[in-house]
Amino acid sequence: MSKTIIISNRLPLQLQIDNKTIKATPSVGGLATGMKSVHRDSNGIWIGWTGLTEEEIPADLRDEVVEATIQEQCVPVSLTEEDIDGFYYGFSNRTIWPLFHYFMEYTEFEKESWQSYVTVNQKYAEVVLDNIEEGDTVWVHDYQLMLLPALIKKERPDVQIGFFLHIPFPSYEVFRTLPWREEILKGLLGSDLIGFHTYDYQRHFLSSVSRILRNEVSFNEITLKDRIVTVNSYPMGIDYNKFSEAAAKHDAAKNQSELQRRLDLHIDSTPDAKMILSIDRLDYSKGIANRIRAYEYFLEKYPEFKEKVRLVMLAVPSRSNVPQYQLLKKEVDELVGRINGKFASVSWTPIWYFYRSMPFENLIDLYTTCEVALLTPIRDGMNLVAKEYVATRTDKKGVLILSEMAGAAQEMSEALIINPNNFEEIADALKQAIEMPEAEQIKRNKFLQKRLKRYNVEKWANDFMTSLRDTAHKADIVKAIRMRADQEDEMFETYKKADKRILFLDYDGTLRGFVNNPEDASPDDDLIELVRTIHNQDNTEVVIISGRDRHTLGTWWQDVPITLIAEHGVWKRPVGGEWAVTENLKNDWMDTVRPILEQFVDRTAGTFIEEKNYSLAWHYRNADPDLGEKRASELSNVLKELSANNELGVLDGNKVLEIKDSTIHKGKAVTKHIFGKDYSFKFAIGDDWTDEYMFQDLPDDAFTIKVGLQKTAAKYYVDDTDRVRDLLKKFAAS
Ligand SMILES: O=P(O)(O)OC[C@H]1O[C@H](O[C@H]2O[C@H](CO)[C@@H](O)[C@H](O)[C@H]2O)[C@H](O)[C@@H](O)[C@@H]1O
Numbered sequence: 001m002s003k004t005i006i007i008s009n010r011l012p013l014q015l016q017i018d019n020k021t022i023k024a025t026p027s028v029g030g031l032a033t034g035m036k037s038v039h040r041d042s043n044g045i046w047i048g049w050t051g052l053t054e055e056e057i058p059a060d061l062r063d064e065v066v067e068a069t070i071q072e073q074c075v076p077v078s079l080t081e082e083d084i085d086g087f088y089y090g091f092s093n094r095t096i097w098p099l100f101h102y103f104m105e106y107t108e109f110e111k112e113s114w115q116s117y118v119t120v121n122q123k124y125a126e127v128v129l130d131n132i133e134e135g136d137t138v139w140v141h142d143y144q145l146m147l148l149p150a151l152i153k154k155e156r157p158d159v160q161i162g163f164f165l166h167i168p169f170p171s172y173e174v175f176r177t178l179p180w181r182e183e184i185l186k187g188l189l190g191s192d193l194i195g196f197h198t199y200d201y202q203r204h205f206l207s208s209v210s211r212i213l214r215n216e217v218s219f220n221e222i223t224l225k226d227r228i229v230t231v232n233s234y235p236m237g238i239d240y241n242k243f244s245e246a247a248a249k250h251d252a253a254k255n256q257s258e259l260q261r262r263l264d265l266h267i268d269s270t271p272d273a274k275m276i277l278s279i280d281r282l283d284y285s286k287g288i289a290n291r292i293r294a295y296e297y298f299l300e301k302y303p304e305f306k307e308k309v310r311l312v313m314l315a316v317p318s319r320s321n322v323p324q325y326q327l328l329k330k331e332v333d334e335l336v337g338r339i340n341g342k343f344a345s346v347s348w349t350p351i352w353y354f355y356r357s358m359p360f361e362n363l364i365d366l367y368t369t370c371e372v373a374l375l376t377p378i379r380d381g382m383n384l385v386a387k388e389y390v391a392t393r394t395d396k397k398g399v400l401i402l403s404e405m406a407g408a409a410q411e412m413s414e415a416l417i418i419n420p421n422n423f424e425e426i427a428d429a430l431k432q433a434i435e436m437p438e439a440e441q442i443k444r445n446k447f448l449q450k451r452l453k454r455y456n457v458e459k460w461a462n463d464f465m466t467s468l469r470d471t472a473h474k475a476d477i478v479k480a481i482r483m484r485a486d487q488e489d490e491m492f493e494t495y496k497k498a499d500k501r502i503l504f505l506d507y508d509g510t511l512r513g514f515v516n517n518p519e520d521a522s523p524d525d526d527l528i529e530l531v532r533t534i535h536n537q538d539n540t541e542v543v544i545i546s547g548r549d550r551h552t553l554g555t556w557w558q559d560v561p562i563t564l565i566a567e568h569g570v571w572k573r574p575v576g577g578e579w580a581v582t583e584n585l586k587n588d589w590m591d592t593v594r595p596i597l598e599q600f601v602d603r604t605a606g607t608f609i610e611e612k613n614y615s616l617a618w619h620y621r622n623a624d625p626d627l628g629e630k631r632a633s634e635l636s637n638v639l640k641e642l643s644a645n646n647e648l649g650v651l652d653g654n655k656v657l658e659i660k661d662s663t664i665h666k667g668k669a670v671t672k673h674i675f676g677k678d679y680s681f682k683f684a685i686g687d688d689w690t691d692e693y694m695f696q697d698l699p700d701d702a703f704t705i706k707v708g709l710q711k712t713a714a715k716y717y718v719d720d721t722d723r724v725r726d727l728l729k730k731f732a733a734s
């Protein structure tokens with residue numbers, strides 16, 4: 001039976017060895033807590049690190065460690081101390097984490113830690129490959145394993161691979177500073193589906209792919225040589241029922257809670273003080289220090305709340321080998337000390353601070369006891385604590401104050417949304433929260449709970465997995481026309497037997513790859529020889545059919561007496577003959593259109609106009625990709641409006657917009673060319689939209705081939721210009 005393989009840096013359980021005994025505790029952090037229920041309900045395995053390095057496991061306990069993980073449907077990846085230093089504390093948490101959370105000043109670019117990241121990703125790949133069986137689906141998680149999808153795809157192209165990033169994907173301007181940006185993007189593109197929490201992270205990623213790798217990006221699809229990668233956003237949910245049911249039980253036995261006991265100790269002091277909750281891993285991205293400062297500012301701005309409120313702060317130890325986390329710990333300790341010293345009275349301590357992780361029951365205790373939750377991350381992929389807090393408010397009372405920088409803010413607009421750098425706003429939100437009428441609290445939480453309940457973690461995982469399966473169908477649709485070896489053999493058999501044969505060959509993107517300056521794309525000697533050889537075969541006609549102007553084509557092919565068709569069919573040079581116009585065309589419209597194109601050239605760096613006898617083309621291959629696409633669609637609209645009353649048409653080619661007589665296109669040119677002649681073998685090959693006309697207009701028995709993986713009317717496709725060369729060689733040898 002096929003299974004889902006979940007892979008993340010950490011397993012959901014972390015092992016410790018105490019006195020030769022193995023102990024397991026649940027992992028902290030949103031990824032582990034969220035995916036745990038998905039793993040529990042699926043027939044799958046989870047591959048990851050146990051939390052113990054190879055050096056920490058005595059030889060006689062090795063089997064037991066493996067056994068302890070297997071019992072939980074997990075498979076361990078064995079990592080050394082050096083791996084953890086370079087990969088986890090190094091590249092993952094001193095490079096990617098700060099960079100992706102926009103903390104550029106904390107970001108280190110160290111070659112050694114990058115190398116460790118590569119090595120450890122390879123170690124994960126080995127374990128995954130050992131465990132994959134036919135039909136399995138792979139789901140890779142998070143920033144520690146961004147090279148893994150490509151490593152798996154290389155060995156197992158048959159397997160569907162999904163990747164989900166739990167942290168933000170930064171804007172291109174930030175991402176581009178990474179020396180290994182290409183490797184990271186190529187690693188991720190080994191996936192069939194890439195998921196993000198929000199649309200903004202998704203669009204940042206797509207923009208980096210198109211600018212750095214210059215892959216074709218259309219809406220949310222990236223076209224590779226032989227595959228399509230789909231990118232989408234799936235905001236992660238929580239196991240809603242688990243939290244709401246635990247809260248309901250907890251309410252029933254409230255006096256059991258640790259917090260309540262602690263309150264009881266202070267009972268004669270300020271038992272009615274409103275509790276403001278703050279829970280996070282001790283991480284600089286969570287804005288903990290700022291939160292404390294903002295709380296101080298609140299007490300100064302609204303002194304009437306002294307002794308009426310209390311900040312209950314749980315900071316969970318995290319990544320404590322990284323210097324920035326150690327500094328943050330010191331800063332938070334000092335801030336808490338200073339503020340408690342500054343404001344405390346005999347009967348009141350303004351901040352209760354816990355530096356540890358808490359078991360689930362105690363978390364529920366905190367969630368249910370605190371009237372307000374104050375979560376102010378500077379950047380946060382999602383922030384599940386915000387969702388968990390709302391889910392535990394069984395009576396729908398309580399107010400969530402949430403930073404707009406958390407992914408969760410995009411779905412939780414009924415919370416009080418604040419800018420974490422604006423103390424004024426935070427202080428006012430605290431006042432508003434404390435004074436909020438119950439009816440309003442209930443109204444806001446009702447909406448929030450309804451949404452969280454519906455889009456829970458199960459739905460999130462199902463949506464992702466359904467999309468992943470759909471990507472398989474998508475690939476099938478395109479693969480259906482990929483030219484297989486047997487189809488190729490059949491085509492060459494037909495070719496050999498045919499007594500009258502014609503081949504229509506597009507030039508740019510088909511016979512030659514694209515170059516930045518179109519004038520540099522002249523045919524190489526091999527290509528000229530191949531075309532000449534085919535042309536010299538008996539009963540064989542080769543036609544190069546291009547959008548290019550006749551002078552360029554004529555010069556390049558002056559020594560090969562084949563038929564040339566230029567400007568999509570305006571001009572034709574028959575075998576051994578001279579260029580002639582195929583129809584009577586007008587070009588007086590050019591004086592009106594040229595100034596418009598010139599304006600677009602002025603506004604869009606890297607673009608230029610190509611002038612032909614009967615058409616004008618605006619090239620934008622060298623422009624910034626996003627800007628180029630935007631301007632192209634703008635120009636296309638302007639030109640279409642202008643051409644509506646004329647017989648002009650706008651051709652949307654590969655990074656080029658061409659305006660010309662709409663009655664002229666390659667379809668019409670090939671139809672005219674073969675009219676009345678009885679070819680028993682017809683072949684056409686081309687790469688862009690303008691070639692679709694010939695694929696559509698040639699008779700059904702023609703062999704039509706598209707270069708590159710795109711939607712097409714052609715029967716088959718081949719990957720690239722190298723494959724076109726292979727075909728030409730076979731024609732030449734037939
Ligand atoms: O494994 P650690 O280094 O101890 O860190 C714990 C986890 O932190 C990060 O969580 C993120 O995922 C959450 C769920 O999607 C999201 O709500 C949060 O905003 C993220 O920061 C990290 O991405 C995980 O890989 C870590 O395991």
Ligand SMILES: O=c1ccn([C@@H]2O[C@H](COP(=O)(O)OP(=O)(O)O)[C@@H](O)[C@H]2O)c(=O)[nH]1
Binds near residue numbers: 031281316356382383
């Ligand atoms: O002592 C604790 C404190 C928090 N959490 C859990 O850690 C997760 C934190 O996830 P979040 O998305 O808020 O942030 P992350 O730590 O993943 O960046 C939540 O599910 C919490 O319930 C936990 O297991 N033990």
